[in-house]
Amino acid sequence: MPELRLNLITREWVIIANERAKRPDEFRKLKNKKNTPEYLDTCPFCPGNEGRTPEEVMRIPDGKGWKVRVTPNKFPALSTDGQRERKNEGIRHLVTGVGRHEVVIESPLHNLSMPLMDIENIANIIRTCRERFVEIYKDPRIEHVIIFKNFGEGAGTSLEHPHMQIIGTPVTPIQVRSRIEEGTRYFDNTGECLICATLKDELSDGRRLILNTENFVTFIPYAALSPFHTWIFPKLHCATFSSITEEEIYDLSFSLKTILSKYYFGLENPAFNLVIRSQNPKECASEYFHWYISIVPRVIQTAGFELGSGMYINTAIPEESAEFLRNTKV
Numbered sequence: 001m002p003e004l005r006l007n008l009i010t011r012e013w014v015i016i017a018n019e020r021a022k023r024p025d026e027f028r029k030l031k032n033k034k035n036t037p038e039y040l041d042t043c044p045f046c047p048g049n050e051g052r053t054p055e056e057v058m059r060i061p062d063g064k065g066w067k068v069r070v071t072p073n074k075f076p077a078l079s080t081d082g083q084r085e086r087k088n089e090g091i092r093h094l095v096t097g098v099g100r101h102e103v104v105i106e107s108p109l110h111n112l113s114m115p116l117m118d119i120e121n122i123a124n125i126i127r128t129c130r131e132r133f134v135e136i137y138k139d140p141r142i143e144h145v146i147i148f149k150n151f152g153e154g155a156g157t158s159l160e161h162p163h164m165q166i167i168g169t170p171v172t173p174i175q176v177r178s179r180i181e182e183g184t185r186y187f188d189n190t191g192e193c194l195i196c197a198t199l200k201d202e203l204s205d206g207r208r209l210i211l212n213t214e215n216f217v218t219f220i221p222y223a224a225l226s227p228f229h230t231w232i233f234p235k236l237h238c239a240t241f242s243s244i245t246e247e248e249i250y251d252l253s254f255s256l257k258t259i260l261s262k263y264y265f266g267l268e269n270p271a272f273n274l275v276i277r278s279q280n281p282k283e284c285a286s287e288y289f290h291w292y293i294s295i296v297p298r299v300i301q302t303a304g305f306e307l308g309s310g311m312y313i314n315t316a317i318p319e320e321s322a323e324f325l326r327n328t329k330v
């Protein structure tokens with residue numbers, strides 16, 4: 001019989017469709033590993049084409065060139081200029097569309113995706129994201145900052161050159177608020193952080209673990225909403241990503257490289273979305289929230305049932321997915 005599992009952190013129900021479940025290797029996407037050149041003269045993110053992006057806001061230099069650079073998005077979702085204003089007319093609520101939308105170009109090489117990068121390169125990307133995250137939060141119009149990555153067709157990416165994006169919004173998104181509320185409720189009931197409790201449970205259970213390092217645990221959640229949905233939790237309780245230390249940055253770079261390489265070799269380089277979920281640096285001492293990373297390989301498409309119910313159907317059994325990725329050699 002299928003079972004419904006409750007994801008305590010997102011408060012979403014998922015049907016683990018064990019009767020319809022596929023074997024982990026059936027999610028492999030063939031033909032995703034195509035040959036891409038190191039440099040493309042039509043690509044605005046390739047070296048030599050810096051003039052085709054809006055004026056750079058940060059770089060990690062490499063002689064005259066760069067290792068990582070950040071520019072505003074040429075087609076931003078929100079405008080950098082203007083005031084944040086609220087207008088409430090009856091039941092119609094409006095906020096002016098101000099915010100920040102930046103692109104972190106991960107490497108000068110057009111075809112170097114994260115699983116194939118060296119650890120130092122990934123560490124530079126994380127350092128850059130941390131610096132921009134802190135900087136964007138200094139803008140008084142910004143209420144929330146999301147760091148994310150869309151990789152591959154099917155994950156919503158429009159440019160092939162490896163990059164991440166950072167968006168600062170003038171309101172707090174519902175997903176963030178509901179996670180904070182769930183964390184607060186759990187703390188209220190138990191006196192404990194929900195993420196710390198989840199970590200303890202996953203470490204002692206062990207069936208869904210993929211990687212356990214000094215500072216981070218990489219695992220498939222008990223109620224994974226989709227096949228191979230992966231969480232990376234820092235072991236140290238902290239509400240905000242901006243507090244990450246140099247030692248943790250290296251450890252996280254290793255964890256990221258490992259899990260993305262396991263996707264790359266085990267699932268044939270699937271499209272994926274990655275999100276860093278964190279509170280505002282001002283809330284760094286909060287006991288109710290604990291920052292983490294969520295990665296969703298796009299090996300299936302969500303459909304009407306998910307849209308209509310906010311519930312999910314997962315045709316992969318989390319314990320089997322984790323075992324498969326644990327055993328994928330990288």
Ligand SMILES: [Zn+2]
Pocket residue numbers: 039040043044045046109110161
């Ligand atoms: Zn490029």
Ligand SMILES: [Zn+2]
Pocket residue numbers: 193194195196197236237238289290
């Ligand atoms: Zn915690």
